[in-house]
Amino acid sequence: MKLDLCFSPDLLPLYDLRGQVAVIVDVFRATSTIATALHQGMTAVYPVTTVAECIALGHERGCLTASERDGVRAAGVDIGNSPFELLHEDYPVRGRELAISTTNGTKALRHSLAAEALVCGAFINLTAVADFCLAQQRDILVVAAGWKGKFCLEDTLLGGALAERLLPHGLDISESDAALTAYQLWQNARADLPGYLHQSAALRRLRELEANDDYLFCTQVDTYPDVLPLWDGSKLVRG
Template sequence: MPSVDICFSPELLPLYNLQGRVAVVVDILRATSSMVTALAQGVTYLVPHSELDPCRAMAAEGYLTAAERDGVQADGVDLGNSPFGYLDGVVPVRGRAVAITTTNGTRALHLSAAAEHVVVGAFLNLGAVAEFLRQQQRDVVVVCAGWKGMFCLEDTLFGGALAARLAPGFDTTSSDATLAALDLWQAASSNVAGYLLKSAHVRRLNHLEAHKDMEFCVRQDVYDLVPVFRNGKIIVAQ
């Protein structure tokens, strides 16, 4: 039976063997939630960048550019990191490619490249990711982007929610991280947004737009698609 493990920080990834496994990279607030939303709104693909300047330079090649630093849209780019940037129609996104850089999510994607598949996970596409993993029948490692390398609640809750969806067809009891995430998910699942209001990260983003984003980002199964990171691009899995 394939297993589900959870890596709470990209800094811990060297301890995990990703070879032959599926890595599910998650940065609920907000990188992976926005990537899923972007593809659902007709963005053709995304190119994640670790650094801001190379990302910004992609505008000259016809890309839309999206970037945040410390939770705020960076200067000189088309979009921030809010999923609503792909929904509100201010910047037309359908048919465009997007170069994106974020504080935590991009780093987690690049560090996961050794996996057989690197999937972009969010609550927004939770069911689609679970179905993809059931089809793959490979061991799963959920890679939490965290907050500047540290443990964060929202990515952990996603890990717990995914493990809960995959049980009992997957082994969710051989990793203490997965056991903890399942218990935290049980405590939070009846009101995820309410639970996250106590999170240090969410309180750090304590303003109206951030709360609106957070409430959107914890909605489950809004989009039925699975983005994968392959050859430097995030595309919808065939």
């Protein structure tokens, strides 16, 4: 069982996903929002590339629609891309479906469908992802959503945290400098993840959006340790 890390979906043509587990990571905020949706009792999540597709699914299936561009809620949808919009007591979501399109995360997912299995990973559901990968006994590619094709620190750190969970179970990261880098960065960050990310570009963007609560929520480890967003061939369901 080996683990590699793709720093951006733009680099996916360099990887062969066939036979592998793809772990899609967009810590701030798509995969954290998706895990929250399934924890809150939503029955399915449809990740799509464009806002228009998201809105169309809302009309066709009666889905709740969630979308952002550059972190700001897109026009014509119900909510943006904050986990807290799915936790609000006055906004019942249990039993509903969600259509979501984001700047980076849903693009990463849609470009990774050649994998044998595909799940969404975040710090808030780290244990569920690690347990699934261990049970699969396949090579793993962590697909970091990044930011508009560029490297981002938080998604890479999630790859390092996942590697740490699996190393005692025979995981090999010796052939991937990307995985080694992620693991070593995580060793520096693990004692205080929010503090380590304090200087990151992602936090600056979230502060500009007045979304510091999202930052603190998304850097909690194992808030939902049993929630696994799993691709079933057409949508994400709770695995």
